[in-house]
Amino acid sequence: LKNCDVYAPVGEVNKVFPFDEARDKVLKAFGDFSPEMEKIAKEFFEESRIDAAVRHGKTGGAFCSGMTPRIPSYVLMNYTGNLRDVATLAHELGHGVHFSLSKKQTLVNYDAVLPMAETASVFGEMLLTRLFLSEEQDPKVRASILCAKIEDIIATTFRQNVLTRFEIHAHLKRKDKLLSPQELCDLWWEENGKLFGDAVEMIPSYKWGWSYISHFVHARFYCYSYVFGELLVLSLFRQYLEDGKAFVPKYLDLLSAGGTDSPPNLLSAMGIDVNDPGFWQKGYDLVRDLIMELKKTLGE
Ligand SMILES: [Zn+2]
Structure with a gap:
């Protein structure tokens, strides 16, 4: 296996979701978790705060922009109707809900602290995945999700x-x-080699992989918040599955707190100790559950 093939999709699904259907799916996924979250996300559609259409000359990618607590946040994305785009809508509206809830904070504390910046977005995507899995019967589509x-x-x-x-x-x-560039290539090769071991063959041009990661220049160590955010959401989601509805107000309070405190303190207000390995294990338990579900779907 070469590293350029690692992300080849398994069992591609070509289903196209009209934008209205994507809206309904995301709102239902959010609403099943919390009617308040659904209400906040709905406002983005009602107030035309989402630029989703693909147009000539429009910038690529997707983001949610929250400027100040007094101005509502806006979403930009390029919606083409595939499954990934529906997930992106859930991701960006997750950010949007975060901004709407933290607008009670001052300008200084409005933005989430960096390691928590991807919490609401990844959580939103997870809610959507759960909804899709609960509705979808076709094993091919389930496997692809x-x-x-x-x-x-x-x-x-x-x-x-x-x-x-x-x-x-x-x-x-x-x-x-x-x-020198060569020294950075060598270091990149060494660090990636630790992940791939002898299981994946790195193609020679991959030594330049470091050069297109703009975060290294524009947002140093932001990559860490993707790791932290993902692991945190996995554990939080598992906690939600264990606690049920009792989890919801605590989670909304976490988002409402914006950047008022450090991640350990914000989470301890939810009764979570980030120094407890047991909390992080919950996330891996969730990953194991997903893999078991996949095996079941594939009939293994
Ligand atoms: Zn994001």
């Missing part, structure tokens, strides 16, 4: 971890001298 989620988790927790380790070591080496 499960694979997409599992691959997403692996890409975020393992790959972003490699990126973060590369970045730490590059900065440590930079203490002594300027690093």
Whole structure:
């Protein structure tokens, strides 16, 4: 297996979701969790705060922009109707709900602290995955939904971890001298090799992989918040499955707190101790459950 084939989709589904159907799915996924969350997300559609259409000259990608607590946040995305786009809508509206809930904070504390910035978005995607799995009977489609989620988790927790380790070591080496591109290539190769071992063959041009990660220049160590956010959501979601509705107000309070405190303190208000390995194990238990579900779907 070559590294360029690692993310090849398994059992591709070509189903197209009209935008209205995507809206209904995301609102239902949010509403099943919390009617308040659904209400907040609905406002984005009612107030035309989502730019979803693909147009010539429009910027690519997707984001949710919250400027100040007094101005509502807006979503930009490029909706083409595939399953990934529906997940992106849930992701960006997760950010949107976060901004709407934290608008009671001052401008300084309105934005979430960096490691928590991807919490609501990833949680929103997880709610959507759950809804799809509860509704979908076709084993091919189910397998594709499960694979997409599992691959997403692996890409975020393992790959972003490699990126973060590369970045730490590059900065440590930079203490002594300027690093040449070749030295960065070598370091990149070494850190990726630790992940792939002898299971994946890295193609030669992959040595330049570090050069297109804009975060290394524009948002240093942001990659860490993807890892933290993903692992946190896995554990929080498992906690939700265990606690049921009692979890919901605590979670909404967490989002409402914005950037008023450090992640350990914000989470301890929910009764979570981030230093307890048992809490993080919950996340891995959830991953195991997803893999078991996939095996069952594939009839293994
Ligand atoms: Zn995001």
